[in-house]
Amino acid sequence: MTEIIKSNNDSPLDNFSNCHEGIISHLNEFGQITDLVKAATSARKIADDTVTFFRVAVFDHHAEEERDLFPAVLANAKPGEEQSVVQMMIDGLIAEHREIESQWSRIEPKLVKLAKGHLIEIDDTAVQRLVTQYTAHARLEEREFLPLAEKILGRKDPELATLGLALHTRHVIRAARRGLRGS
Numbered sequence: 042m043t044e045i046i047k048s049n050n051d052s053p054l055d056n057f058s059n060c061h062e063g064i065i066s067h068l069n070e071f072g073q074i075t076d077l078v079k080a081a082t083s084a085r086k087i088a089d090d091t092v093t094f095f096r097v098a099v100f101d102h103h104a105e106e107e108r109d110l111f112p113a114v115l116a117n118a119k120p121g122e123e124q125s126v127v128q129m130m131i132d133g134l135i136a137e138h139r140e141i142e143s144q145w146s147r148i149e150p151k152l153v154k155l156a157k158g159h160l161i162e163i164d165d166t167a168v169q170r171l172v173t174q175y176t177a178h179a180r181l182e183e184r185e186f187l188p189l190a191e192k193i194l195g196r197k198d199p200e201l202a203t204l205g206l207a208l209h210t211r212h213v214i215r216a217a218r219r220g221l222r223g224s
Contacts, residue, residue, distance in 0.1 A: 089156035095145055103138040111135070114190045117197055127193070130186050137178045144171045 111131045118124040148171060151161045 085156055085158060088152040092149060092152050092156055095149070099145075100142070103142070107135060107138070110190065114186075114193050117193050119193075123193070127189065130189070134178070134182065134186060137174070137181075141171065141175055141178065144174065 111134070115124065115127050115131060118127040144167065148163070148167055151163055154161050155163070
């Protein structure tokens with residue numbers, strides 16, 4: 042920051058010096074504008090990408106699990122304790138899907154506005170809660186449910202292959218609609 046040297050006596054020139062201090066103070070703030078514009082542009086892009094991601098990937102992922110994966114695992118679980126454990130896990134995962142989707146529905150409208158360039162305030166606590174909850178949800182699926190599903194579906198390899206093909210086909214069709222290649 043540039044500093045203005047003041048004289049020790051009160052003279053009419055002090056008014057000019059004080060004026061320069063104010064000008065330099067404003068210019069120093071102005072000097073930050075490029076970084077702030079970059080940050081705002083980045084925030085808009087992240088908001089837009091996240092809205093699209095939730096609409097295209099997250100909701101579809103939840104629907105596929107609930108429509109294809111969960112019923113297939115439950116149908117192939119051994120009656121008794123294994124089936125009870127699977128049902129309990131599925132019920133918990135579906136409840137987490139609804140909670141995550143509910144949290145998202147409260148955040149999304151502001152992100153849509155931000156993506157369009159509106160200046161808005163976003164509840165950091167709500168954002169961090171969603172990130173934390175989804176991360177924990179995904180880790181639970183990866184650590185506990187998917188290994189169990191692989192074990193259960195692996196007993197009947199054709200079931201696993203059918204499930205994999207159904208999921209892959211849906212991804213390819215969706216990707217084609219979006220103009221992408223592959224799955």
